[in-house]
Amino acid sequence: MINETGVQIKRRKQRNRIIELAIIFASIIVLAIILPSVIPAFRLRLVGRFLSLAIVALGLDLIWGYTGLLSLGHGVFFALGGYALAMHLNLQLPEGEIPSFFTLYGVKELPWVWQPFYSFPVTVLAIFIIPGIMAGLLGYLVFRNRIKGVYFSILTQAALLVFYNFFNGQQEIINGTNGLKTDTEQIFGLLVSSPSVQRTFYILTVVLLILIYLLCRWLTSGRFGRLLKAIRDDETRVRFSGYDPTGYKVFVFAISGAIAGVAGALYTVQTGIINPSIMQVAFSIEMVIWVAVGGRGTLIGAIIGTLLVRLAQTFLSESFPEIWLFFQGALFLIVVTVLPDGIVGWWRDYAWLKLRSLFGRKPSLATYPSLAEDPEVDQERDRLSSK
Amino acid sequence: MLLIAALGLAIVFGLMGVINLAHGELIMLGAYATFVVQNIFKPFGEPWFSFYIIVAIPIAFIVSALMGLIIERGAIRFLYGRPLETLLATWGVSLILRQLVRSVNWSLFMAIGIFALLFFGGMQLLKRLVDWQNIRSKALVILLPLAAGIAIAFNLLLGANPALSKPWFSARNVDVTAPTWLRGGTTALGFQTPYVRLFIIALTILCLIGVYWFLQRSTWGLKIRAVTQNRTMSSCLGIPTSKVDALTFALGSGLAGIAGCAVSLLGSVGPNTGQSYIVDTFMVVVVGGVGNLWGAVVAAMGIGILNYLIGSGTLALFLTSVNAPQSLIDLLLFFATSSMAKVVVFALIIVFLQIKPAGLFPQKGRTAEL
Numbered sequence: 001m002i003n004e005t006g007v008q009i010k011r012r013k014q015r016n017r018i019i020e021l022a023i024i025f026a027s028i029i030v031l032a033i034i035l036p037s038v039i040p041a042f043r044l045r046l047v048g049r050f051l052s053l054a055i056v057a058l059g060l061d062l063i064w065g066y067t068g069l070l071s072l073g074h075g076v077f078f079a080l081g082g083y084a085l086a087m088h089l090n091l092q093l094p095e096g097e098i099p100s101f102f103t104l105y106g107v108k109e110l111p112w113v114w115q116p117f118y119s120f121p122v123t124v125l126a127i128f129i130i131p132g133i134m135a136g137l138l139g140y141l142v143f144r145n146r147i148k149g150v151y152f153s154i155l156t157q158a159a160l161l162v163f164y165n166f167f168n169g170q171q172e173i174i175n176g177t178n179g180l181k182t183d184t185e186q187i188f189g190l191l192v193s194s195p196s197v198q199r200t201f202y203i204l205t206v207v208l209l210i211l212i213y214l215l216c217r218w219l220t221s222g223r224f225g226r227l228l229k230a231i232r233d234d235e236t237r238v239r240f241s242g243y244d245p246t247g248y249k250v251f252v253f254a255i256s257g258a259i260a261g262v263a264g265a266l267y268t269v270q271t272g273i274i275n276p277s278i279m280q281v282a283f284s285i286e287m288v289i290w291v292a293v294g295g296r297g298t299l300i301g302a303i304i305g306t307l308l309v310r311l312a313q314t315f316l317s318e319s320f321p322e323i324w325l326f327f328q329g330a331l332f333l334i335v336v337t338v339l340p341d342g343i344v345g346w347w348r349d350y351a352w353l354k355l356r357s358l359f360g361r362k363p364s365l366a367t368y369p370s371l372a373e374d375p376e377v378d379q380e381r382d383r384l385s386s387k
Numbered sequence: 388m389l390l391i392a393a394l395g396l397a398i399v400f401g402l403m404g405v406i407n408l409a410h411g412e413l414i415m416l417g418a419y420a421t422f423v424v425q426n427i428f429k430p431f432g433e434p435w436f437s438f439y440i441i442v443a444i445p446i447a448f449i450v451s452a453l454m455g456l457i458i459e460r461g462a463i464r465f466l467y468g469r470p471l472e473t474l475l476a477t478w479g480v481s482l483i484l485r486q487l488v489r490s491v492n493w494s495l496f497m498a499i500g501i502f503a504l505l506f507f508g509g510m511q512l513l514k515r516l517v518d519w520q521n522i523r524s525k526a527l528v529i530l531l532p533l534a535a536g537i538a539i540a541f542n543l544l545l546g547a548n549p550a551l552s553k554p555w556f557s558a559r560n561v562d563v564t565a566p567t568w569l570r571g572g573t574t575a576l577g578f579q580t581p582y583v584r585l586f587i588i589a590l591t592i593l594c595l596i597g598v599y600w601f602l603q604r605s606t607w608g609l610k611i612r613a614v615t616q617n618r619t620m621s622s623c624l625g626i627p628t629s630k631v632d633a634l635t636f637a638l639g640s641g642l643a644g645i646a647g648c649a650v651s652l653l654g655s656v657g658p659n660t661g662q663s664y665i666v667d668t669f670m671v672v673v674v675g676g677v678g679n680l681w682g683a684v685v686a687a688m689g690i691g692i693l694n695y696l697i698g699s700g701t702l703a704l705f706l707t708s709v710n711a712p713q714s715l716i717d718l719l720l721f722f723a724t725s726s727m728a729k730v731v732v733f734a735l736i737i738v739f740l741q742i743k744p745a746g747l748f749p750q751k752g753r754t755a756e757l
Contacts, residue, residue: 070471142737144741149470336473
């Protein structure tokens, strides 16, 4: 592979692209057409929820895996998207009425926050624009001062807690702890919890997942993606090379927030309710672990990780509710210490090579053949490292 | 109160650059240790029972410090220089600790003991007997499931016995009653102050002085400071850096234990107690600046007082008395609940960081990294 010509490289890239497209197409068929007819509606709803969580994981991977910003506050954006849609659904009422919970707190007039959500297009825009703006604002305030690394993580976590308190405390505006129900509401005159609507939402989730995957793919592959990786690896150097990382970081954080908003909206309609508990600290850190399990810095890893962990969680906590927390804790430790690159990274760096060598293919070389294949060099390396 | 917790964290974070999300759980462990000590002292009757808190403080310190040592040796040791990974690992630890407190019982306790004995004993034995370097990974793969399997089998066997499988604490909250001499209060300076709070304030000051003395005057303190400033250089000069790391972490954890002791005096304690403190303490560290005790002190006081002033509506009352514009008062009243006060404090912290991004007392240096 070392002596490849330009034409060969181009051809190989083209082949890879075709394979990738085929895989995406196949997964669309499996997820959107085969799966709904095979498994019961209840499980399908579960899968739909997992897939919408995979969307958040994609957004998180974009900022953590590629830009090196670990956000522990994605629950905020997730919840903002979810609330936006839930508010719209709660407003599907006859003229002049307001959602019933308002009367509990003696509110007569619809609060101004709710007014825009009467219209459907505004809601759809709000689902990703509000979290995006929120993320951009927070990002701008934080990144402008070159606060980074762990401080950024802590600040996002604090923001999460603040929003959690805020939504919990505001009973008059958004029904506080009880949250907003979506199951009993209507969309375009149909009950949200009815099977056909749920099926539509499921397929919508699959389509959006693929679309967002492609968007992230496009963002991370070109010049912009390389810049993001450069910021992750050495931000100071990027700055000294004449770029201003702040703008890029704010932008990518806003995109990630918007993605989380979309995911939140999809998750909400497939769960049937949204309440502030979605903004608990634990949930947002869980999102991070999905990405870590799958392998950060690989978009497909984020999806795989989410699905795997959520599936494991469903089955384990159905059968042994006590052990799940232990298991989750152990998962954090194992992923961090043993599998820092996640499952996809492990596959790429270890298992795939093993498999290739089993079939008698030569391992592809990272350095010159004279260095990598010389047994003497290996021996010397062993001797040196054992000392 | 917030201060002791933050102090431990400031040490661990400031000196080692390790974010310890399990810090809240260490506080909880300290509180539970206090609870256990109290139960041990109960049968002894009145004159002894009054002073259990004096015993409880060092015991809470030791329990938390030991747990901190285990965490450091077991996980964090491998992750120095990778703060984000450490953060995740400690979160994992905190999950495990929380569930552990909920479901710990004699059989689980013994199972863990057996596992540790078999695993580490086996490793030691193998290390002595054979060529360790060559079989290390294989030995790990064999020993780990073996020891775990035996331990789980043992646990299941013992679990059949109800006396052994009864949880120690269960998921409910436990209450620590303050000794008689701490009940009641005094009216000083026009404020109603319970003795318990005075005791905690005294404890905080004592801890502060102790830590200050330890870091500035003792040999180990000197070594800790040296490692903080320049790890490579101190290692070259013969300071055992890994020992210093373990010690620092244990010290920080131990302080969390004392904080837990104080927490248990203020209210009931549950497995999730630690969670409510963790973000506040981190805020203190962020505002105070890294590696600076005074920063932590000032920040803790500032955040605590602000929280109280806004949350209780005192500020709004004050402004009413000086005829401030009505809109401002309304705004403040809107935020006059404890949860909304947090919102304001967070906003203020963000504003503050716009002015001084590196905290109150930033470390001086010439690096481009801030």
